[in-house]
Amino acid sequence: MVRKVMLCSLVLGLAATAASANLLVNGGFEDGDTGQLGTVALPGWNSWGPSGWHHDDAGRTLDTKAMKLWWDDAGLWQDFAVTPGVTYDVSAQTLSVSAEPLVQWNGLIKAEFYDSAVGTGPGQALLEVELDRFYSASDPIDQWVEIGGSAIAPAGADVGRVVLMIVDWQPDPGGALNIDNVVVTPEPGALALLGLGAAVLLRRRR
Ligand SMILES: [Ca+2]
Structure with missing residues (x-):
């Protein structure tokens, strides 16, 4: 019984580790000097472009x-390796301050x-998804909002x-949007099935 529980814990632990692994490097922008984008x-x-800042405000x-x-x-933007047919969850934290x-x-x-x-240049994307x-106009300010x-x-x-940018110009725009903790993870479907397969094999061995 103890062994079974341990095996389950191991499988769950592996599944949790796999599910939480961010495919991006430096998704939280903690690495690198602060300064203007491009410099x-x-x-x-x-x-691309100059209108951004890596900051520690x-x-x-x-x-x-x-x-x-x-x-x-x-x-x-940042690239990551993908497998066709796999679903990728993509998110970022955003903050507009008063x-x-x-x-x-x-x-x-x-x-x-x-x-x-x-190729990976302009116009060569197989698929682009906004x-x-x-x-x-409607999201809250002074609190982090996940998009x-x-x-x-x-x-x-x-x-x-993954691409992050400012869009939808309207007259007299201003301010800035803070962005942090960008995360890309594959959905665990395939990994979970692998985990279940491993659990069945381990149980049969007993
Ligand atoms: Ca950060």
């Missing part, structure tokens, strides 16, 4: 550092999928990409 290296991440980070974006000429509230813009989180044999937005969703890697895809 400092941000380990794990790629970016008190009250605007989870742990000690975060990113912020304030114009639609800039954004961040001292510098995001107005007349929204934040956007996207998932894109590529076949690296074809997962979610931080809506500046995200899930997407299934299409046939032929071996590269997934």
Whole structure:
């Protein structure tokens, strides 16, 4: 009985570990020097445009550092390996503060999928999914809001990409959106089945 419980604990533990593993590097932006986007290296991440800052502003980070974006000429992305048919859960924490509230813009989180044999450049995505937005007109300020969703890697895809950016310009935009703890995880369906298979094998061995 004890052995059975231990085996179950082991399987559950492995499943929990697998389910919680973030496929991204530096998803919490804790690594790298602070500074303006494009002028400092941000380990794990790629970016375009100048309108962002890797910062450690008190009250605007989870742990000690975060990113912020304030114009639609800039954004961040990171690639991760994918398997066709697997569903990926993608999320980010976002924060608009009353001292510098995001107005007349929204934040956007996207998932894109590529076949690296074809290419990973503009116009080469097999699939682009706008997962979610931080809506500046209706989402709360001064509290972290999770945005995200899930997407299934299409046939032929071996590269997934999470993209974070500012969109939906309206007259007189302003403020900034803080972004932290970006997470990509495969849904545990296939892994859970593997775990169950392992449990059955272990029980039969007894
Ligand atoms: Ca952080």
